[in-house]
Amino acid sequence: MKKCKRIFVIVIDSLGIGEMPDAERFGDAGTNTLGHISESVDSFEIPNLQKLGMANLTPLKQVKPLKEPIGYRGILREKSNGKDTMTGHWEMMGVETKKPFKTFTEHGFPKELIDELEKRTGHKVIGNKSASGTEIIEELGEEEIATGHMIVYTSADSVLQICGNEETFDLKELYRCCEIARELTMKEEWRVGRVIARPYIGKKKGEFERTSNRHDYALKPPVRTALNVLKDGGFDVISVGKIRDIFDGEGITEGHKSRSSVHGMEQTIELAETDFHGLCFVNLVDFDAKWGHRRNPKGYAKELEAFDQKLGTLMEILREDDLLIITADHGNDPTYTGTDHTREKVPFLAYSKSMEENGVLPEQETFAVIGATVLDNFGLSMPEGTIGTSLLADLK
Structure with missing residues (x-):
């Protein structure tokens, strides 16, 4: 395949396709986000993902694998020690995280x-548990407004989140x-990937x-990534969704926040109609935040169907010298126990109108093949201290 002028990497946040070999160590044996979504619904229509070979990667009840999908398809394993958003995305761009970020899902943050935090900020903390952001505001918003207390909560990700009413908390x-x-959580035993300000408005439930x-106040990647080399x-290096936040702005030339996953795809389609030279890196978070963590397979399935429609539009307007890569950062099986991410393999779907062949790629031991492939396309090499080898020579 000839070198491309533009590459679109789209991360369907949490779309795992089956347990990793070490899933039992993470308490995730038997998980399969996409497969179990398919088993949970009567109807499931994803024709464009089907064309790209998604149903060839894991059995789906309603979607048949094709004999000759377009483009190339494969499965990626996560080499890093973790199953969170930052670990997955950082690995795509070459960072192997050996020491996982701290999570406080089970018991909240330590006393x-x-x-x-109370001493330094002057605010009493309320909440301090793992919760949905919208639900904890409903539960504690009136108390925060009345008292000036501060809502602090976490999730299955490595995050400390603080809510504040814009009209009263400021x-x-x-x-x-x-x-x-953020300063406090740089301490090793409290080290979270992100601190997130979650402002809201309103006066009552x-x-x-x-x-x-x-x-977002994120940690910077510990080494230069493929994004830095590109920039x-x-x-x-165009970010759509929370990519800029995940990398704390490192290696990003232009950022676009998204209101939803559908909006993120609409932004990506708009960018595909512009003339840029480089990478458009997209994260679609609703799959994880709205459906995976809330254990809603039916909602997840509908979101995938909505994505698939937008994907069809994007594929139509792609140029001959564009490369599209679709993947995920971890699993979040909505049929599994609890509300945590799941340790799963992820898809690798690659398509370009200039491809003359199609096929199956060998299973890869790291997500970092993505960043290495992107850099190889632009005649660049992975930076020192990173992992990943290019698959570009296999895309013909």
Whole structure:
């Protein structure tokens, strides 16, 4: 295949396709996000993903594998020690995380951290548990407004999140408190991947609504990634969704926040109609946040069907010198126990109108083949301290 001018890497957040060999160590034996979604619904129509060979990677009840899917298809294993958003995305761009980020899903944050946060911010902490962001605002928003207390919560990801009502807590004060939390959670035993400001508006239950003034305070990747090499090489590195936040802006030349996964695909389609030279890196978070964590396979299936329709539009407008890669960052089996991510393999679907052949790729031992393939396309090499080898020579 000839070198491409533009590459689109789309991450369907949490779309695992079967347990990793070490899944039992993570408590995730028998998980299969996509396969179990298919088993949970009567109807499941994903014709464009089917064309790309998704049903050839894991059995689906309603979707038949094709004899000759277009493009190339394969399965990626995660080499890093973890199953969270940052670990997965960082690995795609070459970072192997050997020491997992801290999560506090089961019991909330330790008393020592909360005490220090209260002392430094001047606000009493309420909440301190794993919860849905919208639900905890409904539960505690009125108390926060009345008392000036501060809602702190976490999730299955390595995050510390703070809610603040823009009209009473004040946005600047919320950001100040998050900056303090970020400083505190640099300590090794409290080290979370992200601190997130979650502002909202409204005066009482039923009226609360989160605003677009969310701000993420992420850790920077420990080494230069494929994104840094692309940017330094003069190429465009366009972020859609939370990619910029995941990499703390490192290696990003242009960022677009998304209101939803459908909106993220609409943004990607709009970008495909512009003339850029480099990478468009897309994260579609609703699959994980709205359906995986909330254990809703039917909602997940409908979201995949909506994605598939937008995918068809994108594929139509792709140019001859474009390459499309579809993958995921971890699993989140909506039929499994609890609300945590699941340790799963992920799909690798690659398609270009310029491809003359199609086929199956050998199973890869790391997500980092993605970043290495992107850099190889643009005549660049992975930076020192990273992992991953290119698959570009196999895409013909």
